[in-house]
Amino acid sequence: MSDPELGFSTRSIHAGQDFDVTTGAVVPPIYMTSTFVQDGVGGLRSGYEYSRGGNPTRDSLQQLLASLEGGLSAYSFASGLAAEDALLRAILTPGDHILMGNDVYGGTHRLVSRVFAPWGVSTSTVEMSDLDAVRAAIRPGVTRVLWIETPSNPLMKISDIAALAAIGHETGAIVVVDNTFASPYLQQPLSLGADVVVHSTTKYLGGHSDVLGGAVIVNSQELADKVGFVQFGAGAVSGPMDAWLTVRGIKTLAVRLDRHSSNAQAIAERLHGHPKLVNVYYPGLPHHPGHELAATQMKSFGGMISVSLVGGAPAARKFAESTSIFQLAESLGGVESLIGYPSEMTHASVRGTALEVPDNVVRLSVGIEDEADLVADVLSALARV
Numbered sequence: 001m002s003d004p005e006l007g008f009s010t011r012s013i014h015a016g017q018d019f020d021v022t023t024g025a026v027v028p029p030i031y032m033t034s035t036f037v038q039d040g041v042g043g044l045r046s047g048y049e050y051s052r053g054g055n056p057t058r059d060s061l062q063q064l065l066a067s068l069e070g071g072l073s074a075y076s077f078a079s080g081l082a083a084e085d086a087l088l089r090a091i092l093t094p095g096d097h098i099l100m101g102n103d104v105y106g107g108t109h110r111l112v113s114r115v116f117a118p119w120g121v122s123t124s125t126v127e128m129s130d131l132d133a134v135r136a137a138i139r140p141g142v143t144r145v146l147w148i149e150t151p152s153n154p155l156m157k158i159s160d161i162a163a164l165a166a167i168g169h170e171t172g173a174i175v176v177v178d179n180t181f182a183s184p185y186l187q188q189p190l191s192l193g194a195d196v197v198v199h200s201t202t203k204y205l206g207g208h209s210d211v212l213g214g215a216v217i218v219n220s221q222e223l224a225d226k227v228g229f230v231q232f233g234a235g236a237v238s239g240p241m242d243a244w245l246t247v248r249g250i251k252t253l254a255v256r257l258d259r260h261s262s263n264a265q266a267i268a269e270r271l272h273g274h275p276k277l278v279n280v281y282y283p284g285l286p287h288h289p290g291h292e293l294a295a296t297q298m299k300s301f302g303g304m305i306s307v308s309l310v311g312g313a314p315a316a317r318k319f320a321e322s323t324s325i326f327q328l329a330e331s332l333g334g335v336e337s338l339i340g341y342p343s344e345m346t347h348a349s350v351r352g353t354a355l356e357v358p359d360n361v362v363r364l365s366v367g368i369e370d371e372a373d374l375v376a377d378v379l380s381a382l383a384r385v
């Protein structure tokens with residue numbers, strides 16, 4: 001049931017999820033096995049040999065992800081960074097250059113600048129929402145990867161995926177979109193011209209803050225073969241239990257995201273103009289510079305909001321430590337609301353670099369609790385600042 005004609009929610013529940021033929025179990029079992037018995041040497045049942053190469057539970061997740069992103073195939077990994085690492089190793093060789101946004105996820109920047117740089121891969125950053133700046137920074141024939149994150153983290157900048165894909169393709173780059181913040185429910189980069197989507201499935205796809213995972217979704221056989229080979233050859237696969245939990249989470253992605261978005265919209269509107277805030281960064285607000293663009297390339301504006309505080313770093317810290325429903329923790333995308341102080345938490349690894357996040361910024365991952373409770377929680381914490 002991966003028929004692309006079916007609606008998103010139907011595919012979220014059924015793609016790659018056929019019932020178990022031997023027992024009729026509605027939910028396919030978790031195949032907790034490392035290896036598979038052969039009917040005589042080389043006599044594989046359904047093609048399975050050893051779980052690093054293939055496992056039915058992982059396959060069911062991968063089919064589901066490919067369907068939701070509209071890709072040819074998907075590969076799932078033990079974490080988002082493991083997925084990014086596998087993708088980059090599959091497509092880069094020494095001498096290649098990566099161009100990425102100047103506010104990409106800190107861990108992505110750490111991966112390329114600390115793990116890949118010693119292997120001869122260089123990276124530079126640019127204001128990805130400024131197309132002229134991207135045209136000037138991209139190195140035709142040398143920039144092998146154009147890495148886009150939209151909305152970006154934590155300042156929620158919006159970049160034009162279709163326009164950037166065109167720029168990347170004119171100059172010979174592979175266009176990658178980290179779609180973690182939007183999820184495939186809100187935004188489908190492959191349909192806008194990107195070549196590859198990566199995810200930290202730890203966030204909205206898993207959705208319950210109980211499992212780490214990552215994925216790479218591609219739309220060409222050439223990329224599929226390369227990424228599939230690194231998944232098998234380097235082995236950072238997702239285990240069956242993790243894959244199953246992620247599938248379970250994805251079934252409710254659409255209803256969760258609708259609620260994340262409406263709760264976040266309500267909070268952003270309530271906070272806009274608050275005397276203790278300099279700015280509210282949420283693409284659903286009409287004054288947000290990416291509002292119009294986000295309205296065309298996203299279904300709704302998602303559950304992530306950042307705010308900057310008039311009182312600087314001390315006020316930001318105090319705010320982040322003063323909520324009660326919003327819990328102070330890294331990560332995002334779960335049903336429970338979280339609050340974070342990026343400059344010392346998620347983005348600590350980019351302090352002192354061009355990617356540094358202003359120290360008066362606080363990030364909210366708005367959960368799916370009751371809107372009134374969340375609004376009251378944020379307002380009372382601000383009152384204490």
Ligand SMILES: *Cc1c(COP(=O)(O)O)cnc(C)c1O
Nearest residue numbers: 079080081105178180200202213
């Ligand atoms: C969390 C995150 C990652 C890394 O994923 P892990 O599952 O933590 O390895 C990558 N990109 C974005 C946008 C993220 O939020």
